[in-house]
Amino acid sequence: MKRFLLITLLFSIIVDLVPAQSQSTITPYYERNSFLFTSPGAMKFGLYGTDNPALLATIRQPDILITWNDANDPMHRWGMFAGVPYAGLGMERVKIEGAAVSNYHLSFASGDRSFSTGISYGWTIAGNPALDKSSLLTLGSLFRPIPLLSTGITYTSALNSKGYELAGDIAGRPFGTELLTIFADYILHRTPQLDQDTWSAGFALEALPGIRFTARYFNSEAFTFGLQFNLGRIGLESQTRSAVNQRRTMTSYGIRIGAYDRNIFDQAVVAKKVFVELNRPMHVDYQRYLFFDNTQTLSSLIDLIDAAKNDAAVAGIAINTSGLSADAEKLWELREKLKDLKASGKKVFIFIDRGDINLYHFASVADKIVMDPMGTVMLDGFVMGRTFLKGTLEKIGLGFDEWRFFKYKSANESLSRENMSDADREQRQKLVDDWYKIVSDEISESRHLTSDQIDTLVNNKVLFFAQQAKEMGLIDSIGRWEVVKDLVRQTTGHDDSFISPRSIAKFNLPYDNRWGEPPQIAVIYALGVCDMDRGIAARRLVKDFEAAADNSKIKAIVLRIDSPGGDGMASDYIAEAVKKAKGRKPIIVSQGFVAASGGYWLSMYADTIVAAPRTITGSIGVIGGWMYNQGLKEKLGLSTDFVKVGAHADLGFGMTLPLIGMQIPDRNLTAGERAVAEAAIKNMYKEFVEKVSLGRRKPASDIEPIAQGRVWSGLDGKQNGLVDVLGGLETAIDIAKNRAGIPKYQECSIIEMPKKGLFDFSMFMPKLFGVETRITSDPTVELLKFRLQHNGKPLPMLPMEDIEPRTME
Numbered sequence: 001m002k003r004f005l006l007i008t009l010l011f012s013i014i015v016d017l018v019p020a021q022s023q024s025t026i027t028p029y030y031e032r033n034s035f036l037f038t039s040p041g042a043m044k045f046g047l048y049g050t051d052n053p054a055l056l057a058t059i060r061q062p063d064i065l066i067t068w069n070d071a072n073d074p075m076h077r078w079g080m081f082a083g084v085p086y087a088g089l090g091m092e093r094v095k096i097e098g099a100a101v102s103n104y105h106l107s108f109a110s111g112d113r114s115f116s117t118g119i120s121y122g123w124t125i126a127g128n129p130a131l132d133k134s135s136l137l138t139l140g141s142l143f144r145p146i147p148l149l150s151t152g153i154t155y156t157s158a159l160n161s162k163g164y165e166l167a168g169d170i171a172g173r174p175f176g177t178e179l180l181t182i183f184a185d186y187i188l189h190r191t192p193q194l195d196q197d198t199w200s201a202g203f204a205l206e207a208l209p210g211i212r213f214t215a216r217y218f219n220s221e222a223f224t225f226g227l228q229f230n231l232g233r234i235g236l237e238s239q240t241r242s243a244v245n246q247r248r249t250m251t252s253y254g255i256r257i258g259a260y261d262r263n264i265f266d267q268a269v270v271a272k273k274v275f276v277e278l279n280r281p282m283h284v285d286y287q288r289y290l291f292f293d294n295t296q297t298l299s300s301l302i303d304l305i306d307a308a309k310n311d312a313a314v315a316g317i318a319i320n321t322s323g324l325s326a327d328a329e330k331l332w333e334l335r336e337k338l339k340d341l342k343a344s345g346k347k348v349f350i351f352i353d354r355g356d357i358n359l360y361h362f363a364s365v366a367d368k369i370v371m372d373p374m375g376t377v378m379l380d381g382f383v384m385g386r387t388f389l390k391g392t393l394e395k396i397g398l399g400f401d402e403w404r405f406f407k408y409k410s411a412n413e414s415l416s417r418e419n420m421s422d423a424d425r426e427q428r429q430k431l432v433d434d435w436y437k438i439v440s441d442e443i444s445e446s447r448h449l450t451s452d453q454i455d456t457l458v459n460n461k462v463l464f465f466a467q468q469a470k471e472m473g474l475i476d477s478i479g480r481w482e483v484v485k486d487l488v489r490q491t492t493g494h495d496d497s498f499i500s501p502r503s504i505a506k507f508n509l510p511y512d513n514r515w516g517e518p519p520q521i522a523v524i525y526a527l528g529v530c531d532m533d534r535g536i537a538a539r540r541l542v543k544d545f546e547a548a549a550d551n552s553k554i555k556a557i558v559l560r561i562d563s564p565g566g567d568g569m570a571s572d573y574i575a576e577a578v579k580k581a582k583g584r585k586p587i588i589v590s591q592g593f594v595a596a597s598g599g600y601w602l603s604m605y606a607d608t609i610v611a612a613p614r615t616i617t618g619s620i621g622v623i624g625g626w627m628y629n630q631g632l633k634e635k636l637g638l639s640t641d642f643v644k645v646g647a648h649a650d651l652g653f654g655m656t657l658p659l660i661g662m663q664i665p666d667r668n669l670t671a672g673e674r675a676v677a678e679a680a681i682k683n684m685y686k687e688f689v690e691k692v693s694l695g696r697r698k699p700a701s702d703i704e705p706i707a708q709g710r711v712w713s714g715l716d717g718k719q720n721g722l723v724d725v726l727g728g729l730e731t732a733i734d735i736a737k738n739r740a741g742i743p744k745y746q747e748c749s750i751i752e753m754p755k756k757g758l759f760d761f762s763m764f765m766p767k768l769f770g771v772e773t774r775i776t777s778d779p780t781v782e783l784l785k786f787r788l789q790h791n792g793k794p795l796p797m798l799p800m801e802d803i804e805p806r807t808m809e
Contacts (some may be wrong), residue, residue, distance in 0.1 A: 026136065026163050026165060026193075029165055030198065034252075035092075036051060037228070037239055038181070039183040039185040039200070040154075041142055041151065041170075047090060048083035050105040050107065050122075052152050053108065053119055053138060053154075054111065055116075055142055056088050057116035059084065059086075063258035063259035065081045065254055065255070066254060067237070073250050086108060086109045087108050088109075089105070091103070101127070102126070103122065104123055104125070106120065107138075113514075114144055114145060118142075120140070121135070134160040134161050138154055147514050148172055150515050151169070151171075152168070153168045153169075161192070162192060165188065165189050166190075169184065177514075178513065179206055182203050183203070184202075185200055185201075198219055198220065200217060200218045203215055210230030210262040211227075211228070212227070214226040223241070223242050225240050226238065226239035231263055233259065233261075234255070236253075236254070237255075239252045260505070260510070262509065272494060273314070273491075273492045274315065275314070275315055276304070276316075276504065277318055278318065279319075281294075281325075282323065286560065289757055293760065298333065299752065301334060302333065302334070302728075305340075305341055315491060316347030317341065318498070320484070321363060328361075328614055329612045332612050333612065335361070336727075350362075350363045350365075350366035350370070352371050353375040356378050357378065357458075361443055366446075368476045368487055370484050370487070371466045373480075374466070377469055379458045380462055381436060382439075384432055386414050388418050390417055397630050397633070398632055399627070399629070400412070400415040401626045403626070405681060406685060406707075408423045408619075408709040410427075412624075431713055447473055466478045518746065519737075519740065519746070520748070521554070521733055523751070524544060524545055524559050527561075528563060529563065529565070529797070530601075530797070536563055536570060538571075539573070545559075549580070555742060556736035558733055558736050559587065561592060562592030562599075564594050564596060564597060564798035565796045566795060567790065567793070568601070568622070571599075575604060587605070588733075588739070590731070591714065595615060597797045597798050598796040600619060600722070601691070604694075604696060605691075608725060610728070611723040612726065612728055616712075619709055621707060622682075622794045622795065623796075624677055624794050625787065625791075626665070627784075627788060629665065636655075651665065651667075651669070651673065652791065662788045681794045692707070702721070706721075714726060733748075
């Protein structure tokens, strides 16, 4: 609505600037739109807004049409029409009594593929002032509630005289596809010069992709027959007009250039095969800024691989992993999708230069691995370790009292111990053991190596240069990207073998493949530490979730979680929103690299929980602790004083560190105060277990043995019931579609929330007088800050050192 009001304001300014015409004639509808093959909403996007401006909302790519009549037309009519998404320009030129008359239309639209509105301004420039026509203002709407039906209406008003024209059209697709379209329209023309009703009806048949035959009958006893033939981004057309009471027939011709259209070559056996090229440094994340951001999103890459799989022209994908940045879980999801591509009979070629075991695991899915002659691969296994700050805190004069009442809840060990507890060592060892088994098994399968051979490579060899890697069977060829190109040329049999991802047919097909907006699935991202205003930003995220739950167009919600927990209140905000929406529409959780503790709290009420085998999940437990001054204040020469009312009012009072701005309490808790803290933590833990019991539909007695703060891999989570399905984001979306009753083959729109924003403001402040101004946070400082901000609070969260830096944002 805001966009439409803005367009209306713009048009009012344009109308004021264009001089008024001296005559008042409104050219009748069918004469004004004589180059139309069908009613406006029946086929493609009409005349780019000249007929119904609302149709501009259905344009996907820039397009231009040049059309003209043959010599049998006494007016020598020709036209040029161009459109881009939501905007169009039309020009038609005729000769009347030897004078040239040019009619122009400028159009804009707003809306989506189900409902759109538009506005168009038309004016005439004539060589003979006597031939001037009234300027026209047209308001249009298009409504496509289902794939079977399209309706449109336009109201055209003469701006310089009395008179108007009202046109309505309706079209139906009996089979729900472009195969057959039946249409009709009715026009009320009311001007002082002409007062009449007219109508037409006909059909459009597309028996073969991009080849369309049209027939149309007018109540004036005129007929048109048309043929369109499309070659992808170029189209040819011709239409013949005749009338019962006239011997002369008139034919128009046209050529269209720009937007991709259906064509028979996409459906036939494609002789010239191509590879999709991914040859630039990639940072893979969940979301990206709209501008100045080269991030490749996980969802877009999954969509790309799926589109390549279903494109008959694509023989495979070639990927350059140089500079590739992604966590192990995202790499696993992409690897699974590439496996699916290979299963369809297509090839995967991957180039590597330097990589660790995670990157090599990803690359091992390829049919051919090419390695840089100066490259290295390190198969070093997996390690999880911690830095312990107890001694450091003692030296600088800070005390820390750990409140730990559950065996595996080890989040505060880095502040209270000098090494791992037995329980923490046990759970971490199980995680790395699981990760190693997953990676070892999958590399063994892909590279036809035994598990013993993998163990030998990891434990005895570790580092491999290119020649060694080839001898050990880890790679297939040595060389740079040119070698990959050679492999592609050998596979396709020709030199011009690469296409960009956006050249895949799926991303170019016209929107009239399907009328109306396809069913929508919301993918809502809960990323980072659980906090009210940063990380997952629960205060804002809950509004996005509720909006998705209330939106009737959204048929299901996928909540993607990559969070180690944090503030229990923030976790519960989202969990309660999930619980409230449950039953109204399917709610599926997709767990990323980590969805444990407060991250699992976010998950527990979902209809289905999906996790990757290497996901860190579980950690149903609560931790707390108290950091306080134990000599630092005195070493810095600071002193504090206070007055108070209330026996415990001074509990959190203490010095504020200069520059850093962190407040450190002066004292530890008394025995009574600590007992209160202990009761709060145990109470929150009991509530956590009960909520998981409710969400997972299991008795609390079944949850308790797998709780106690223990983390689990996704693999173990599936076995102990914390997880329902092993898979990634695509798996969760497929489950959501199925639960919502959407057929797997049907197109579905993914609505991602919340939006990341236009651009990263910090990129505009890289240096000031040669000095770096971007602030890079130190993990240790962030750890201390977070602990002090939540000092004494019960926290369902993982150890901070297990969190990626991004999750603290």
